[in-house]
Amino acid sequence: MLTLLKNLTRLRRDVSLPKPTRGRSLALRHVDAGSCNGCEHELTLTASPYTDVQRFGFGIVASPRHADVLLVTGTVTTRMHRPLLAAYDAMPEPRRVVALGDCALARGVLGSASELIGPVDAVLPVDLRVPGCPPTPEAITEALLSL
Numbered sequence: 377m378l379t380l381l382k383n384l385t386r387l388r389r390d391v392s393l394p395k396p397t398r399g400r401s402l403a404l405r406h407v408d409a410g411s412c413n414g415c416e417h418e419l420t421l422t423a424s425p426y427t428d429v430q431r432f433g434f435g436i437v438a439s440p441r442h443a444d445v446l447l448v449t450g451t452v453t454t455r456m457h458r459p460l461l462a463a464y465d466a467m468p469e470p471r472r473v474v475a476l477g478d479c480a481l482a483r484g485v486l487g488s489a490s491e492l493i494g495p496v497d498a499v500l501p502v503d504l505r506v507p508g509c510p511p512t513p514e515a516i517t518e519a520l521l522s523l
Contacts, residue, residue, distance in 0.1 A: 387425045401433030402523065405443035405467070409460050409496065411450025414510035415477035419449070421513040429517050440466040445523065448500070451479045452493040464500055472523060475502045476516065478509040 408416060422429040437443050440463040452460060464471070475481055475496040482495035496502055506519040 402444045403437045403442050404445045404447050405440045406447045407463050409448050409450045409456040410453035411479050415449040418510045418513055422516050427513040427517055443467050445472045447474045448496045449476045452499050454491055457493050472503040473500045474504045476506045
C-alpha cells in the first residue's frame with residue numbers, strides 16, 4: 377500500500393495538474409438509463425490521477441438524496457423511466473441534470489423503438505449536454521466545471 381501511495385504521489389507531481397480554482401463541491405449521482413457502458417468507463421477515468429476530478433470538489437455519491445447533480449448516461453428505456461424519475465424526485469433542490477454522451481442526447485441510438493422512451497430531455501429538464509461517443513474524461517471534466 378505504501379508503494380502504491382508513493383507512486384500515486386509521484387505520478388501526480390509528474391503530470392503537474394493545475395490547482396483547483398473553485399471553493400465549493402458538487403455531489404454527483406450517476407444513473408445509467410440504458411447505455412452501452414462506454415460513457416461509464418470514461419466517467420470512471422475522470423477519477424484517475426491524470427484527470428482527478430475530485431480536486432475540483434466533484435464526487436460521486438450513492439444516494440440521490442445527497443446529490444446536487446444527476447448525471448444520466450444512455451437513452452432512457454421503458455424499464456429505467458420510473459427509476460430515473462424516482463432518483464430525480466429524491467434529489468434536494470436546487471438540482472441539476474447532465475445528459476452525458478450521444479445516446480443521452482438521442483444521437484445514433486441503438487435499440488428497438490418499442491423499448492425506448494427517448495433522450496433524457498424528453499423525461500427531465502436537462503441543464504448541461506455533454507456530446508461524444510463516448511466523451512473523453514477531459515470533456516466531461518470541462519463540462520462539469522461549467523456548472
